[in-house]
Amino acid sequence: MSTLTTRAQDYAQWYNDLILKGGLADYSAVRGCMVIKPYGFGLWENMRDQLDRMFKETGHQNAYFPLFIPKSFLSKEAAHVEGFAKECAVVTHYRLKNDPNGSGVIVDPEARLEEELIVRPTSETIIWSTYKNWIQSYRDLPLLINQWANVVRWEMRTRLFLRTTEFLWQEGHTAHATREEAVEEAQKMLDVYARFAEEYMALPVVRGVKTPLERFAGAEDTYCIEALMQDGKALQAGTSHFLGQNFAKAFDVKFLDRNNSIEYVWATSWGVSTRLIGALVMAHSDDKGLVLPPKIAPLQVVIVPIFSKDEAIRESIQAKGKELVKTLQKLGVKAKFDDDDSTRPGWKFAEYELQGVPLRITLGARDFAQNLAELARRDTGEKQNVSFDRMEDVIVQTLDAIQQNLFQRALEYREAHTTPVDTWDDFVHTLDEKGGFVAAHWDGTSETEEKIKELTKATIRCIPLNNPQEEGKCILTGKPSSQRVLFARAY
Amino acid sequence: MSTLTTRAQDYAQWYNDLILKGGLADYSAVRGCMVIKPYGFGLWENMRDQLDRMFKETGHQNAYFPLFIPKSFLSKEAAHVEGFAKECAVVTHYRLKNDPNGSGVIVDPEARLEEELIVRPTSETIIWSTYKNWIQSYRDLPLLINQWANVVRWEMRTRLFLRTTEFLWQEGHTAHATREEAVEEAQKMLDVYARFAEEYMALPVVRGVKTPLERFAGAEDTYCIEALMQDGKALQAGTSHFLGQNFAKAFDVKFLDRNNSIEYVWATSWGVSTRLIGALVMAHSDDKGLVLPPKIAPLQVVIVPIFSKDEAIRESIQAKGKELVKTLQKLGVKAKFDDDDSTRPGWKFAEYELQGVPLRITLGARDFAQNLAELARRDTGEKQNVSFDRMEDVIVQTLDAIQQNLFQRALEYREAHTTPVDTWDDFVHTLDEKGGFVAAHWDGTSETEEKIKELTKATIRCIPLNNPQEEGKCILTGKPSSQRVLFARAY
Numbered sequence: 001m002s003t004l005t006t007r008a009q010d011y012a013q014w015y016n017d018l019i020l021k022g023g024l025a026d027y028s029a030v031r032g033c034m035v036i037k038p039y040g041f042g043l044w045e046n047m048r049d050q051l052d053r054m055f056k057e058t059g060h061q062n063a064y065f066p067l068f069i070p071k072s073f074l075s076k077e078a079a080h081v082e083g084f085a086k087e088c089a090v091v092t093h094y095r096l097k098n099d100p101n102g103s104g105v106i107v108d109p110e111a112r113l114e115e116e117l118i119v120r121p122t123s124e125t126i127i128w129s130t131y132k133n134w135i136q137s138y139r140d141l142p143l144l145i146n147q148w149a150n151v152v153r154w155e156m157r158t159r160l161f162l163r164t165t166e167f168l169w170q171e172g173h174t175a176h177a178t179r180e181e182a183v184e185e186a187q188k189m190l191d192v193y194a195r196f197a198e199e200y201m202a203l204p205v206v207r208g209v210k211t212p213l214e215r216f217a218g219a220e221d222t223y224c225i226e227a228l229m230q231d232g233k234a235l236q237a238g239t240s241h242f243l244g245q246n247f248a249k250a251f252d253v254k255f256l257d258r259n260n261s262i263e264y265v266w267a268t269s270w271g272v273s274t275r276l277i278g279a280l281v282m283a284h285s286d287d288k289g290l291v292l293p294p295k296i297a298p299l300q301v302v303i304v305p306i307f308s309k310d311e312a313i314r315e316s317i318q319a320k321g322k323e324l325v326k327t328l329q330k331l332g333v334k335a336k337f338d339d340d341d342s343t344r345p346g347w348k349f350a351e352y353e354l355q356g357v358p359l360r361i362t363l364g365a366r367d368f369a370q371n372l373a374e375l376a377r378r379d380t381g382e383k384q385n386v387s388f389d390r391m392e393d394v395i396v397q398t399l400d401a402i403q404q405n406l407f408q409r410a411l412e413y414r415e416a417h418t419t420p421v422d423t424w425d426d427f428v429h430t431l432d433e434k435g436g437f438v439a440a441h442w443d444g445t446s447e448t449e450e451k452i453k454e455l456t457k458a459t460i461r462c463i464p465l466n467n468p469q470e471e472g473k474c475i476l477t478g479k480p481s482s483q484r485v486l487f488a489r490a491y
Numbered sequence: 492m493s494t495l496t497t498r499a500q501d502y503a504q505w506y507n508d509l510i511l512k513g514g515l516a517d518y519s520a521v522r523g524c525m526v527i528k529p530y531g532f533g534l535w536e537n538m539r540d541q542l543d544r545m546f547k548e549t550g551h552q553n554a555y556f557p558l559f560i561p562k563s564f565l566s567k568e569a570a571h572v573e574g575f576a577k578e579c580a581v582v583t584h585y586r587l588k589n590d591p592n593g594s595g596v597i598v599d600p601e602a603r604l605e606e607e608l609i610v611r612p613t614s615e616t617i618i619w620s621t622y623k624n625w626i627q628s629y630r631d632l633p634l635l636i637n638q639w640a641n642v643v644r645w646e647m648r649t650r651l652f653l654r655t656t657e658f659l660w661q662e663g664h665t666a667h668a669t670r671e672e673a674v675e676e677a678q679k680m681l682d683v684y685a686r687f688a689e690e691y692m693a694l695p696v697v698r699g700v701k702t703p704l705e706r707f708a709g710a711e712d713t714y715c716i717e718a719l720m721q722d723g724k725a726l727q728a729g730t731s732h733f734l735g736q737n738f739a740k741a742f743d744v745k746f747l748d749r750n751n752s753i754e755y756v757w758a759t760s761w762g763v764s765t766r767l768i769g770a771l772v773m774a775h776s777d778d779k780g781l782v783l784p785p786k787i788a789p790l791q792v793v794i795v796p797i798f799s800k801d802e803a804i805r806e807s808i809q810a811k812g813k814e815l816v817k818t819l820q821k822l823g824v825k826a827k828f829d830d831d832d833s834t835r836p837g838w839k840f841a842e843y844e845l846q847g848v849p850l851r852i853t854l855g856a857r858d859f860a861q862n863l864a865e866l867a868r869r870d871t872g873e874k875q876n877v878s879f880d881r882m883e884d885v886i887v888q889t890l891d892a893i894q895q896n897l898f899q900r901a902l903e904y905r906e907a908h909t910t911p912v913d914t915w916d917d918f919v920h921t922l923d924e925k926g927g928f929v930a931a932h933w934d935g936t937s938e939t940e941e942k943i944k945e946l947t948k949a950t951i952r953c954i955p956l957n958n959p960q961e962e963g964k965c966i967l968t969g970k971p972s973s974q975r976v977l978f979a980r981a982y
Binding site: 090 | 517519520521524525526527528529532533535536552553554555556557558559560561562563564565566572576577578579580581582583584585586587588594595596598607608609610617620621624625630636640641643645657659833
């Protein structure tokens with residue numbers, strides 16, 4: 001096994017090493033697109049399935065809309081076209097033919113589309129063009145639909161999971177009879193995202209709202225959850241948009257309300273993507289490899305035997321390992337007994353550490369003779385000998401303890417890296433030397449926000465929900481401000 | 492509720508009515524692409540989840556490969572390019588810009604890709620270009636990977652679910668050290684498909700192998716399952732390909748075998764798609780609407796109250812309905828109590844019949860007073876009064892009976908519509924008057940097969956596995972033949 005770059009050496013390279021060597025993803029032959037490998041996809045499946053349960057519990061259903069969007073649709077909503085039309089894959093032809101001058105194939109110039117099709121960068125336009133046919137009266141509302149899909153945004157600089165040309169995501173698109181209901185939905189889904197991030201990914205997040213400059217193209221309000229990575233940079237982990245009546249107006253979606261008057265429909269959309277896997281890796285992992293929260297780890301417990309030369313002991317270790325896996329599986333614990341004898345235990349230890357398996361159990365002959373096995377925690381490295389009499393209980397409790405510890409550790413890091421500052425010098429100094437969230441006063445204008453970004457590369461990540469109000473002066477302009485907002489350099 | 496076209500009136504229109512009015516899918520703004528509505532997607536989720544379980548039970552893992560394929564990849568495998576390059580969506584540009592002459596957007600001519608990208612029609616090429624990096628030694632084999640994805644084939648004539656430009660599917664792509672192992676894998680997955688079709692979709696299928704003419708482009712053998720629809724036409728419900736070393740050679744994927752020699756890798760691929768939903772609809776449904784097999788129905792039991800004016804009775808019916816739903820859900824039965832009083836019971840009856848809900852329970856005041864409720868089966872229309880004392884048992888048993896009956900009915904239809912014929916006149920007459928599978932002798936040449944297709948529009952659906960061998964003469968040429976093959980007109 002090759003050595004990993006450490007965080008201190010090169011954080012970006014450490015991240016790439018973990019993704020590639022940990023078996024989560026690989027580069028592909030297509031610029032900016034990645035291959036999600038089985039181990040990484042197993043992680044995504046666990047995240048997806050849990051989110052899907054939470055969406056269904058809150059009354060949503062899944063559906064599927066076309067991959068392609070007619071070019072003209074993108075320009076129907078004024079703000080939306082500015083945000084998306086610039087960075088998309090365009091289908092212009094529908095056939096290839098044999099190259100008359102060679103052995104390969106060429107695009108058939110006769111098979112040109114009348115109107116070009118855009119590979120969806122997001123689906124508001126195609127979905128609202130459909131909702132027009134589905135919504136006539138208040139009885140058809142609310143419409144609570146989610147889609148799991150691939151989307152394409154033509155990014156110039158890509159990074160595995162964090163920013164890829166194609167990525168997987170879910171996008172909820174809901175339609176409501178009133179503004180209040182739509183706002184409530186957008187906030188409810190933000191809460192679902194926050195609970196998912198904190199309870200399953202062990203990732204503490206700040207719930208907030210974006211400034212107008214950072215809003216989704218076409219939204220009236222963009223709610224977000226923001227997380228902090230170990231290098232002090234912030235990462236937007238999910239967004240939920242209150243879209244007002246913008247898309248209803250763009251696609252002429254009206255309904256007959258309870259008072260018999262015709263109104264435009266109110267909308268939300270919300271999404272999280274495979275980017276969350278990047279956040280997960282950067283929040284918890286260490287210089288030995290990935291560290292995965294037990295609740296979403298594809299493999300929670302690995303059992304590694306250290307075989308003795310004595311055949312009888314070998315057989316009883318073998319039997320014990322298999323039995324323990326079965327018992328754990330019955331308890332809903334994802335466990336594997338790795339008795340492949342073509343690799344040595346030490347190699348396996350390093351490999352499972354790299355893969356971030358939360359708990360390792362070593363079955364060695366000497367411990368085994370005393371009815372014991374060694375448990376090693378991936379998060380802390382702690383080891384303890386545990387009697388087989390209480391093995392299952394200890395495993396279940398320890399998995400829970402690891403989940404809690406990862407959250408607590410990340411929370412403490414965030415708290416230690418959230419710094420209120422009141423002067424421009426402190427602001428710049430904190431960003432440069434310490435990183436993390438900087439809580440500072442801002443005069444509320446996009447102009448100042450852009451200027452600060454230009455000077456420091458820091459953006460306003462969000463205005464936290466339930467933000468305490470206090471008098472203050474803008475960090476840059478000195479103009480009056482009524483609350484602190486969270487600045488950070490971000491992914 | 493609008494009336495449905497009957498099968499006798501217009502089979503194709505009956506099918507479309509069921510898909511659209513039954514709430515499975517809708518047309519979209521993009522030519523040839525459909526929207527899968529929540530009810531249809533719920534059905535697909537149940538099918539997908541069951542297939543996914545069966546794939547995992549047979550040792551496969553999911554992964555995800557890019558949507559786009561570099562144009563040159565399609566021409567690397569000689570047969571493959573002929574089969575696929577002709578009908579695909581081609582991405583030529585990666586940016587739009589504001590139209591300087593108007594208000595819309597145009598394709599930015601400066602953002603032309605050096606090499607065009609093809610939206611995957613199937614993923615052998617991009618996946619085998621990746622496997623090259625993953626496979627070095629026999630230790631890396633077998634590689635058993637599946638992908639759930641959307642694919643695009645530019646079809647000239649499209650039909651909801653049966654043939655759409657974009658569709659959802661799974662594609663398994665496996666790599667093996669020996670020919671025998673790969674053939675075994677292809678056959679094993681055909682068996683998984685057949686079991687899924689028969690046990691879950693209640694759809695009897697013939698397991699067979701395709702003739703060279705009908706083979707997948709790039710395969711050495713294509714195994715298939717073929718089903719019969721109620722109009723006597725056949726439908727290919729799934730295929731599993733033994734690809735030999737064709738893709739390994741095209742993408743130079745070699746491995747070091749146990750004897751230390753370098754060999755090309757052996758491959759399979761196999762897939763089923765949302766087309767299965769079309770098969771399901773056409774196999775079981777009737778003139779009243781959809782008929783769905785309980786094992787994959789999104790809703791298995793609907794409980795409809797007929798409220799009395801007496802408030803006390805009304806309340807006890809209400810309480811009973813809610814209680815019954817809870818009890819059923821605990822038993823794993825998907826049940827709903829529809830107490831919406833804005834629609835009348837008769838309207839609900841027709842609506843749930845249209846949607847193909849397997850079992851309806853009516854809670855009427857008179858029956859209720861006698862501790863009874865009426866059960867109505869969707870498949871047979873049979874009704875019976877059932878005491879609440881044994882309600883859950885009867886429901887579970889009846890769902891099982893419906894599942895069995897649908898399969899049995901479809902099997903009897905297929906047996907009655909599989910006709911051995913020995914003369915050309917009988918062959919043509921049977922195809923025209925009776926339809927179904929026609930079992931006839933064929934001389935084994937592609938020439939004859941094409942001629943028969945030209946004359947009758949019938950194709951060889953498959954050579955059944957374990958086909959009995961018998962002496963005979965080709966139906967068209969009179970040349971000697973050793974077995975009958977199944978001809979049919981097909982979707």
